[in-house]
Amino acid sequence: MNPSSLPQRSTVNKKRKSKKRKKKSFFRTLSKVFLTFMILILAAGGWFYLAPSARNFRFLVADTLITTQHRYLAKYIIGEDELKNRVSEYSSRFEQMGVEEDTHTINTVKPQEDIVNPLVEIENVSGSGYTGFVMIVNDPTKIRLGIPNKVGSGEKVSHMVTRTGAIAGVNGGGFADPNWKGNGFKPIGVVISQGKLYYEGLGGKDSTQIVGLDTKGKMIAGKYSLEELSKLDVQEAVTFQPRLIVNGKGLIKNAAEGWGIAPRTAMGQRADGAIIFVVIDGRQPGYSIGANLYDVQQILLEHGAVIAANLDGGSSTVLVKDNKIVNKPSSEYGERYLPTAFLVFEHPEQADIANIWEGLDPYKIDAGKKRTP
Structure with a gap:
């Protein structure tokens, strides 16, 4: 080799x-x-x-967690004692936001030649980190409260719209949801439909924060007793809070008081009677993270609201128009089953909305029971 x-x-x-x-x-x-x-x-x-400079950010993260089913995680951000204090502080503040007397008036009677707007108008809104919609209902007397039609189960807003012949709808009040999968059949507080008390679950309390309308289409929002609601001729209402605007002024001072970032639904009214629904998507990075209540309040003020209140948000937030879901609900289970929705009708007098809770004891309803097929 x-x-x-x-x-x-x-x-x-x-x-x-x-x-x-x-x-x-x-x-x-x-x-x-x-x-x-x-x-x-x-x-x-x-x-x-x-760092002291991170305090506001810590509370923003904690407040955002508080609005979700993972509220307990907030204790790892601000501590368990501070979490309890935070929830208590918000509860107390929300109560106070509902007590100022509302003196707003509306004028829904317009000359025939001035009526040029369609019944429902929808526009896109967006801001820092959020995307959503504003729906204007130009005649508030065309709104009715939709409820489920089966005992033991809530109903999707899209199904309510189709079933009742409504032209549009948004989610309404909150409900008990112990397992976070929600059969949506046990509302929180009261439900008033067509001037009648359909559901009362106040647990002995003499008042509740409601969002609704009287027989003339005037929006009623704030803390009232059942007797006061009767005297006010409230026709459609659910329990929810906080009230965001009263007598034309916003009640939330800044974003730090906005209770975190989440999908949102809110309802307001202009001086001419038109109802403003704000629907903000959230919990979807790359599309929309969500908004705080201050953001929602400012949108309502910019659209002329003289009174406004928060409705159930989070994964319940949904807007339906012409039998189609307009927004992008955040629930991993799809559109949620809910106990109430504000529906818009061309002919509301023809709406058939029976009391599904009639004869039931609210305190014996199993909120965690599986939905009936």
Whole structure:
């Protein structure tokens, strides 16, 4: 064998050393990247939990968690005691936001030649981190409260719209949902439809915060007793809070008081009687994260609201028009089954809305029971 045809030992050693150096260099670089990443995480964590400048951001994150089914996670952000204080503080503040006397008046009687707007108008709205819709209902007397038609189960708003012949609808009041999958059949507080008390679950309380309309189409929102609601001739109403606007002024001072970021639904009224529904999508990165209540309040004020109140939001938020879902509901289970919805009719006197809770004891309804097919 010709010795010159054999690989030179020095050349082989050089190649081996070069590979080892490259391998060591790669792991050194990887170690540096990992170390840098860990330092950044620790620094961010230190800032998030310890820096005074991060306090507002911490509470924003906590408030956002409080609006979800994962409320308990907020204790890892602000502590369990602070979480309880935060929830209590919001509850107290929301109660106070509902007590100022509402003195707004409306004029729904217009000369025939001035009536040029369609009954329902929908426009897109957007802001920092959120996308949504505003629906204007130019005649408030065309709105009725829709409820389910089967005992033991709520109903999707899209189904209510189709079943009742409505032209549009949005989700209404809240409901008990112990397992977060919601059969949607046990409302919170009261439900008033067509001037009658369909459901009363106040648990001995003498008043509740409601959102609704009287027989003339005037919006009623705030804290009232059942006797007061009767005297006010309230025709359609659900329990929910907080009231956002009263006598033309916003009640939420700034974004820090906006109760976190979430999908939102709210209802307001202009001085001419037109009803304003705001529907904001959320919990969908890349499309819409959500809005706080201050954002919603400002949208309503910009559209001329003189009174407004929050409705059930989160994964319940939905807007339906002409039998189609306009927005993008955030629920992982799809459109939710709900106990109430505000529906718009061309001919509301023809709407057939029976009391599905008649004869039932509200305190014996199993809110966690599986929906009936």
